[in-house]
Amino acid sequence: MTSRIIVTYHVTAPADAIEARARGIAVEQSVEMPVEAVTDQRVLDEIVGEVRDITELSRGLYEVTLGLATETVGLEAGQLLNMIYGNTSIQPDTVLVDAIFPPEILEAFGGPRHGIQGLRDRVGVPDRALTCSALKPQGLPVPGLADLAYRFALGGLDFIKDDHGLANQHYSPYAERVPVIAAAVRRASAETGVPTRYIPSLTGDLDQLREQMRIARAEGLDCVMIQPMIAGLPAMHTLVRENPEVAFFTHPTMTGAARIDPPFLHGSLFRLMGGDAVIYTNHGGRFAFTRETCVTLGQHATRPWGALKPALPVPAGGMTLDRVPEMIECYGTDVMLLIGGGLLLARERLVEETRTFCDHVAALSADAAPPPAAVAD
Template identity: 30%
Template sequence: MRRDYVDQGYSPKDTDMVCEFHIEPAAGVSFEEASTHMAGESSIDSWTEIATLSPELAAKLKPHVFYLDEEAKTVRVAYSEELFELGSVPQVLSAVAGNIFSMKIVDNLRLQDITFPKAMLKEFKGPNFGLPGVREIVDVQDRPLIGTIVKPKVGLTSEKHAEVAYNAFAGGCDLVKDDENLTDQKFNGFEKRAELTLKLAKKAETETGERKMYLCNITAPTCREMVRRLNVLKDLGASYAMIDIVPAGWTALQTLREEAEDAGLALHAHRCMHSAFTRNPRHGVSMLLVAKLCRLIGLDQLHIGTVVGKMHGEKSEVLALRDQCVLGSVPADPSQNVLAQDWGGLKPMFPVASGGLAPTMVPDLYSIFGKDVIMQFGGGIHAHPMGTAAGATACRQALEASLEGVSLEEYAKGRKELEAALEKWLKK
């Protein structure tokens, strides 16, 4: 008979890793039975009774299901840190987000959050630059940063890509990045694109007197190739690299974090593909946990959603992600399935609001996020009636209006770029 791990009198130790799950048992399975099977499968148990683990070790390493709320379908499990390779995100996920999703005794299962104990935090460096370091790189301290993605996503030659990036820089963007599906295609090779775009970024710096950052996508088939591309950027004088975090995988991210520190480059995390397992509120893994793992590993900035743009994400969810990026200690919030987390001094990540944004949304973005956000526009810059440079200028003008507490309509007087943006995008 399988062990019973339900122990509602247990108080988690400082050395325990605590996980919160949403769990829906299959027909005929009790809530407690499903919970104890899930806890066992994610730690020391098997599908049948075995005698290879000593009673002493079983008592020491067994999980504790210390909180059950059947009405809310919420379970919290405390795991001994000794069950884990402390510096390995892949191993941790293989345990608490591995086979358990395939169990027949649950219809739905979702890993909502993990609280990492101090011993585990100490095995990770966190961001090398993070929010404060990125501000130093860009030399902007007191306002949100303005960024864009070169559009269209793919199809431009290296030369045309660099030209679009230059226009965005010249118009007022602090950062220009590749999109998620642009890597090293025949029509736009990685090395040529990087060389040309970084050259024009320097030109824009000279002309504007502002720092301009190009975030080139180094996502590749192997870690070896991604590290090579990282070093190509270093040799070209770049300050940044971009990585598609979910397709690349956790092992790649941990490798790149180490290599990026040696190269002196910041890492921009694009979260494409995350909704394949984060969007269903009843099954999978939460985006909240993805954000926490990115900070743990040490990405410097991360897409978190916009609230007002085209991507999925309610305001409360997006702000919970923002908190995991920027706060030193995150309080528990049961309404958002957030466990308390003291980050132990790990640097904050710079949150990025991206997806369907236009200059007209800047006041709302500033109201929602404050100054510590990267406002990243795509079509909202490149579809401007006067072109890319004017689109970037309109975003900067909208930001200036927000910082000064002036309405966009008032600030647009005498500023043709913002005026044209309002004409195109402002709801009547």
């Protein structure tokens, strides 16, 4: 018995074509050549993808389940993505929905090094929903960003992250920005007693990511944000492996719309690669995810999954103070509520608005019902 990754796709096809289409995907995602031209018996037996199941979901829409040989992945992050979706991503009739990975994949990639508990420990919050905001807009010089961070921290936030647009631009270069913001947050923490964490956004190639990580760690920071679909999963996973003491937030930029089912991409794949907290676009904000997608995403991120720690769901993208009750009801308290622009609109009242946000989250968490049940893989 060869080890297989069980991968599920949704495929649009006529009823009389779906079997051939399923076999086509199985071949595309394995040997990528006509099977009748494969001369090696071991390849035919152990490498060619297998169609495990085809289920009609609705007229013309099928759930196709394949078994893809684990050894084709070579335990490398980029190649994992290449084998489970790769060329098939170019086809308009397919969506990658889910994958069940064998134990050797879970062990090799390892998942979150800290997960929900590790993030809670950092800020000394055992059970309530966590709070976060973002430093914006890009273009603001470093002192302006640091002042914003100081005031957010005075307001009592648990976490403050860089906007994902903050990279290494001349107006706020990373090496200058991060130490000044870290110092501003430390100063505020000394006043409030809240161990607020600053999360810098790491960008660029692996050399630059490593240098930015070095700067972050030199400032005593123990959380960073990365953009997996821009940095590349290989770079992300290497950084996770090299920095087991650091908690990683994943940012959803360039994840595309619904070609990879968001619960799988954020809740499983980014978690598998070591994402401790997964930021995604919440329903009812600026983005189009449904409530059901978001709830399922949260469940994927936190469900029991081998020895992997749960990752913290961070719904975001146009959230406002008045969404807090509904978000805690939706996700329970194992969640981080991220409000950016909605707080920044308070302008000179930023500290007070942030404090209201934090108090609100604490009060509602105390009354919250238990989170929705997670489904084991």
